Amino acid sequence: MLNKSIFYLCVIIAGFILTGCSAPGPKFSGLQAVTPSTSELIIYRKSAVFASAQTMPVLIDGTRTGELYNGSFMQQEVAPGNHTIKVTTGMLGKSAEATVQLAAGQRKFMLFDYPTGVLANPFFVGITLTEHSEAEALIDLKELSSAKKVVADK
DSSP, X not given: OHHHHHHHHHHHHHHHXXXXXXOSSOBOOOOOOOOTTOEEXXXXXXXXSTTTTOOEEEEETXXXXXXXXXXXXXXXXXXXXXXXXXXXXXXXXXXXXXXXXXXXXXXXXXXXXXOOGGGOOTTOTTOEEEEEOHHHHHHHHXXXXXXXXXXXXX
Protein backbone atom coordinates (compact mmCIF):
# COMPACT_ATOMS: atom_id res chain seq x y z
CA MET A 1 0.00 0.00 0.00
CA LEU A 2 2.80 2.42 0.90
CA ASN A 3 4.65 1.70 -2.35
CA LYS A 4 1.52 2.47 -4.35
CA SER A 5 1.05 5.78 -2.51
CA ILE A 6 4.67 6.77 -3.13
CA PHE A 7 4.31 5.89 -6.82
CA TYR A 8 1.18 8.06 -7.20
CA LEU A 9 2.82 10.93 -5.33
CA CYS A 10 5.84 10.76 -7.69
CA VAL A 11 3.54 10.76 -10.72
CA ILE A 12 1.67 13.81 -9.44
CA ILE A 13 4.89 15.70 -8.67
CA ALA A 14 6.33 14.82 -12.09
CA GLY A 15 3.12 16.06 -13.71
CA PHE A 16 3.37 19.41 -11.92
CA ILE A 17 7.03 19.79 -12.89
CA LEU A 18 6.47 18.94 -16.55
CA THR A 19 3.36 21.05 -17.03
CA GLY A 20 4.22 23.88 -14.65
CA CYS A 21 7.06 25.28 -16.75
CA SER A 22 5.83 24.87 -20.27
CA ALA A 23 5.68 27.96 -22.43
CA PRO A 24 2.46 29.92 -21.88
CA GLY A 25 1.91 30.97 -25.50
CA PRO A 26 0.64 29.27 -28.63
CA LYS A 27 2.66 26.90 -30.82
CA PHE A 28 4.77 28.44 -33.58
CA SER A 29 2.58 28.98 -36.64
CA GLY A 30 4.91 30.62 -39.14
CA LEU A 31 6.56 33.95 -39.85
CA GLN A 32 5.06 37.27 -40.81
CA ALA A 33 6.89 39.88 -42.86
CA VAL A 34 9.14 42.20 -40.87
CA THR A 35 8.13 45.86 -41.05
CA PRO A 36 10.64 47.61 -43.36
CA SER A 37 11.51 50.25 -40.74
CA THR A 38 12.23 47.75 -37.93
CA SER A 39 14.11 44.48 -37.34
CA GLU A 40 13.20 41.28 -35.53
CA LEU A 41 15.02 38.89 -33.23
CA ILE A 42 13.75 35.39 -32.58
CA ILE A 43 15.50 33.77 -29.62
CA TYR A 44 14.67 30.16 -28.86
CA ARG A 45 15.42 27.22 -26.60
CA LYS A 46 14.78 23.63 -27.61
CA SER A 47 13.03 21.19 -25.31
CA ALA A 48 15.25 19.14 -22.98
CA VAL A 49 14.77 17.11 -19.80
CA PHE A 50 17.66 18.86 -18.03
CA ALA A 51 16.52 22.23 -16.63
CA SER A 52 13.01 21.64 -18.00
CA ALA A 53 11.45 23.35 -15.00
CA GLN A 54 13.73 26.39 -15.21
CA THR A 55 12.97 29.61 -17.07
CA MET A 56 15.82 31.64 -18.55
CA PRO A 57 15.51 35.45 -18.49
CA VAL A 58 16.35 37.22 -21.77
CA LEU A 59 17.91 40.69 -21.87
CA ILE A 60 18.26 42.74 -25.04
CA ASP A 61 20.58 45.73 -24.71
CA GLY A 62 20.52 45.33 -20.92
CA THR A 63 16.71 45.41 -20.63
CA ARG A 64 14.86 42.29 -19.54
CA THR A 65 12.45 41.53 -22.37
CA GLY A 66 11.16 38.06 -21.55
CA GLU A 67 11.81 34.53 -20.35
CA LEU A 68 12.56 31.36 -22.27
CA TYR A 69 10.74 28.29 -21.05
CA ASN A 70 11.67 24.75 -21.94
CA GLY A 71 10.83 24.36 -25.64
CA SER A 72 9.96 27.99 -26.32
CA PHE A 73 10.75 30.97 -28.52
CA MET A 74 10.53 34.74 -28.11
CA GLN A 75 9.97 37.21 -30.96
CA GLN A 76 11.11 40.75 -30.32
CA GLU A 77 10.85 43.73 -32.63
CA VAL A 78 13.95 45.95 -32.34
CA ALA A 79 15.36 49.01 -34.06
CA PRO A 80 17.90 48.35 -36.80
CA GLY A 81 21.51 48.40 -35.54
CA ASN A 82 23.75 46.52 -33.10
CA HIS A 83 22.10 44.68 -30.24
CA THR A 84 23.48 42.70 -27.32
CA ILE A 85 21.49 39.63 -26.30
CA LYS A 86 22.01 37.91 -22.97
CA VAL A 87 20.30 34.79 -21.63
CA THR A 88 20.85 34.16 -17.92
CA THR A 89 20.55 30.83 -16.13
CA GLY A 90 20.34 31.78 -12.47
CA MET A 91 22.51 32.86 -9.58
CA LEU A 92 25.20 30.18 -9.88
CA GLY A 93 24.96 29.57 -13.61
CA LYS A 94 26.80 31.23 -16.43
CA SER A 95 25.15 33.58 -18.91
CA ALA A 96 25.30 33.38 -22.68
CA GLU A 97 25.84 36.61 -24.64
CA ALA A 98 25.96 37.54 -28.30
CA THR A 99 25.99 40.72 -30.34
CA VAL A 100 24.06 40.93 -33.59
CA GLN A 101 23.86 43.53 -36.35
CA LEU A 102 20.41 43.94 -37.87
CA ALA A 103 19.49 45.94 -40.94
CA ALA A 104 16.03 47.47 -41.46
CA GLY A 105 13.54 44.76 -42.41
CA GLN A 106 15.90 41.96 -41.33
CA ARG A 107 15.20 39.03 -39.00
CA LYS A 108 17.79 36.94 -37.14
CA PHE A 109 17.40 33.69 -35.23
CA MET A 110 19.40 32.97 -32.07
CA LEU A 111 19.50 29.53 -30.44
CA PHE A 112 20.18 29.32 -26.71
CA ASP A 113 21.68 25.90 -26.09
CA TYR A 114 23.29 24.11 -23.14
CA PRO A 115 24.80 20.70 -22.45
CA THR A 116 22.34 17.94 -21.59
CA GLY A 117 22.79 14.28 -20.77
CA VAL A 118 26.14 13.31 -19.24
CA LEU A 119 27.59 16.82 -19.73
CA ALA A 120 24.66 18.61 -18.03
CA ASN A 121 25.71 20.67 -15.03
CA PRO A 122 23.99 23.07 -12.61
CA PHE A 123 26.45 25.86 -13.49
CA PHE A 124 25.54 25.68 -17.19
CA VAL A 125 29.18 25.49 -18.23
CA GLY A 126 29.24 25.14 -22.01
CA ILE A 127 26.15 27.20 -22.83
CA THR A 128 25.94 28.99 -26.18
CA LEU A 129 23.86 31.65 -27.88
CA THR A 130 24.44 31.29 -31.61
CA GLU A 131 22.91 32.63 -34.78
CA HIS A 132 21.15 30.08 -36.96
CA SER A 133 19.90 30.31 -40.52
CA GLU A 134 16.19 30.70 -41.18
CA ALA A 135 16.04 27.17 -42.64
CA GLU A 136 17.64 25.65 -39.50
CA ALA A 137 15.50 27.73 -37.16
CA LEU A 138 12.22 26.88 -38.88
CA ILE A 139 12.89 23.17 -38.35
CA ASP A 140 13.41 23.81 -34.62
CA LEU A 141 10.60 26.35 -34.21
CA LYS A 142 7.81 24.08 -35.48
CA GLU A 143 8.05 22.17 -32.16
CA LEU A 144 8.13 25.24 -29.88
CA SER A 145 5.61 27.50 -28.14
CA SER A 146 5.71 31.24 -27.59
CA ALA A 147 7.49 32.43 -24.45
CA LYS A 148 6.43 35.15 -22.05
CA LYS A 149 7.46 38.74 -22.77
CA VAL A 150 8.03 41.24 -20.02
CA VAL A 151 5.71 44.22 -20.21
CA ALA A 152 7.38 47.45 -19.11
CA ASP A 153 5.55 49.62 -16.58
CA LYS A 154 4.43 52.98 -17.97
